[in-house]
Amino acid sequence: MALQEQYDIVYNLLKEKYGERTWRQHLPPEDELVCTILSQSTSDTNRDKGFYALKEQYPDWESVMTAPEADIVEAIRPAGLANQKGPRIQAALQYVYNSQGKISLDFLNDLPLDEAKAWLVNIKGVGPKTAAIILLFGFNRPAFPVDTHVHRISQRLGLIGSKVTADKAHDILENVDRPETYYAMHLNLIRHGRETCTARQPKCEICVLQSVCNYYEGRLKSED
Secondary structure (H helix, E strand, O other): HHHHHHHHHHHHHHHHHOOOOOOOOOHHHHHHHHHHOHHHHHHHHHHHHHHHHHHHHHHOOHHEEEEEEEHHHHHOOOHHHHHHHHHHHHHHHHHHHHHHHHHOOOOOOOOOHEEEEEEEEOOOOOOOHHHHHHHHHHOOOOOOOOOHHHHHHHHHOOOOOOOOOHHHHHHHHHHOOHHHHHHHHHHHHHHHHHHHOOOOOOOOOHHHHHHHHHHHHHHHHHOO
């Protein structure tokens, strides 16, 4: 089965299960930048604690950028790895400020997608996933973020090879050329990964993707 055909089937099956997802801006792009740095190696709950602590304690991102490093580290401590994330956030904000004369990523919307991605990944601590999240969630641009859930499910389905890295998977999934589906597909894959196609003991017996899943087919053969 061709990649595009399988992708379309997966997309439609997940849409039937979880409903239609229409794009909405989650956070301003600058907020997405800070939030995604905070999200590394922690839970959503702890990420949010760190993010909203910054929002409550500082009036704007310029104030976060210029605050004493120790104060930022203390504010985001609930997010985990605060000693690494604090300086990384301040450096990222400084990078944007030095480039634009203000902390704004609005200019990215006017760049070709590849150039916007390349600009973002030049920021230390920003990889393909963070760049894709900022572009998709902040601007509704056709980038496809690949987190651990998306990567795991894509490998199990056979949308990407078993040895394909998450970074490489971004390009493969974007090349499916279904830009209008990326937002919904990303969110539905994450939900499916949390509820059904879990890392350990996936619930294959109730999975709506059985018909197009290499992992499920392999389990059936192993049980014969």
